[in-house]
Amino acid sequence: MPRVVRIEIGARTYEVIIGAGLVRTLGGMVSEVTPARRAAALVFDTALPTGLVEEAAGSLAGAGYEVTRIGAVGDEGHKSLGALEAILAAMEASRLERGDPVVALGGGVVGDVAGFAAAVYRRGTVLVQCPTTLLAMVDASVGGKTGVNLRLGDGTTVKNAVGAFHQPRRVAIDVMALGSLPERAFRCGLAECVKHGMLGGDLGDAGLLEHLESGVERVLAREAGALVELIARNVAVKAAAIGGDEREEAAVGGRALLNLGHTFGHAMEPMAGLSPDGDARRAPLQHGEAVGLGLVAACATAEAMGRIGPGLGERVRALLTRCGLPTRVRGLPGDEVLLAAMAHDKKARGGRLRLVLPGGAGRAEVVTDPPREAVVRGLGAIRSA
Numbered sequence: 001m002p003r004v005v006r007i008e009i010g011a012r013t014y015e016v017i018i019g020a021g022l023v024r025t026l027g028g029m030v031s032e033v034t035p036a037r038r039a040a041a042l043v044f045d046t047a048l049p050t051g052l053v054e055e056a057a058g059s060l061a062g063a064g065y066e067v068t069r070i071g072a073v074g075d076e077g078h079k080s081l082g083a084l085e086a087i088l089a090a091m092e093a094s095r096l097e098r099g100d101p102v103v104a105l106g107g108g109v110v111g112d113v114a115g116f117a118a119a120v121y122r123r124g125t126v127l128v129q130c131p132t133t134l135l136a137m138v139d140a141s142v143g144g145k146t147g148v149n150l151r152l153g154d155g156t157t158v159k160n161a162v163g164a165f166h167q168p169r170r171v172a173i174d175v176m177a178l179g180s181l182p183e184r185a186f187r188c189g190l191a192e193c194v195k196h197g198m199l200g201g202d203l204g205d206a207g208l209l210e211h212l213e214s215g216v217e218r219v220l221a222r223e224a225g226a227l228v229e230l231i232a233r234n235v236a237v238k239a240a241a242i243g244g245d246e247r248e249e250a251a252v253g254g255r256a257l258l259n260l261g262h263t264f265g266h267a268m269e270p271m272a273g274l275s276p277d278g279d280a281r282r283a284p285l286q287h288g289e290a291v292g293l294g295l296v297a298a299c300a301t302a303e304a305m306g307r308i309g310p311g312l313g314e315r316v317r318a319l320l321t322r323c324g325l326p327t328r329v330r331g332l333p334g335d336e337v338l339l340a341a342m343a344h345d346k347k348a349r350g351g352r353l354r355l356v357l358p359g360g361a362g363r364a365e366v367v368t369d370p371p372r373e374a375v376v377r378g379l380g381a382i383r384s385a
């Protein structure tokens, strides 16, 4: 039986359905939330196996939709206004009307761009997320953040600079879609699971970190049952962070906690030369790898501030290692360069650094202006000679 997690946000409340083989019944799940509609756009990641895209399109057609298929590249460089325009133009060409569903079948990149297209097409149409990476299943497809990166005149790119909050009407998660996901991308999703485990105590699942520790091998083997359980518990933790703080405006707690590890991670992610194992062929760091390193740095910073004892940092480092994620990185620039990059992160306000730091297993809070020496100790914990 599929698991269902409700995202409770008033009139925009929706269900996340998690199971094995759900793409076969995608049409029915979409038609339950758009019963009077006869047309749908299927925006799919071009890296997906043809069979999966056919199965999704066939299921939608079987439920009575005239389906327009729109291919999109699931690569950060294609999370752009150009890609958005191409999707919108294809939707226009198929005469999609406001209220007709856009189904996003892909990783976080395709979900973010297709979601933004749904948010702005005819001033907003229905979005259904059908994520195909572990990261998108436990994180990106839930919560309504959509958007693209903005390329500036000087050639630099600002991540997620343009976007909209646009909640999906439903999220359909089929763990069988992970069968074709490359190993490195799969492991990246586990970093967000470790993050949720570190937040679980405050967000309704104090045992999540331990659950991951006890079953990581089954997850790495991609056993369907283990994946359904892990994803459902992760989505529930994210749901608890979103409930009551849909647009990340809460002064205390709320969605901001989900940025644990991200301020460190965002500083490292754009640094082209960094790689998970020191091999330049695998540069740059992927988002999940940078987040995992950020979690280790956040623990070490919190430890230097006396907020936590040494146990949690060691536990997190050991778990990330079992997940096949790096916990140290070679070639990091000096502290000043990293601190400046962290201060530029969008989570900084008015030039003041705001870090989410653990306060014990399962707990975290936002700390404004942490002592410089403590943050430098955090960075030291992930430096490799």
Ligand SMILES: NC(=O)c1ccc[n+]([C@@H]2O[C@H](COP(=O)([O-])OP(=O)(O)OC[C@H]3O[C@@H](n4cnc5c(N)ncnc54)[C@H](O)[C@@H]3O)[C@@H](O)[C@H]2O)c1
Binding pocket: 045, 046, 047, 048, 049, 073, 074, 075, 076, 079, 106, 107, 108, 109, 110, 112, 132, 133, 134, 135, 136, 139, 140, 141, 142, 143, 144, 145, 146, 160, 177, 178, 179, 180, 181, 182, 185, 188, 287
């Ligand atoms: N909206 C949010 O709340 C939110 C949260 C976290 C991350 N994000 C965004 O998500 C993006 C990262 O998402 P991601 O980690 O899913 O990466 P991704 O979308 O880049 O996908 C990773 C790679 O896997 C391929 N792929 C996807 N599914 C596949 C499958 N089943 N089989 C084979 N290949 C497959 C993609 O084409 C891509 O090459 C970033 O842009 C990040 O900013 C958004």
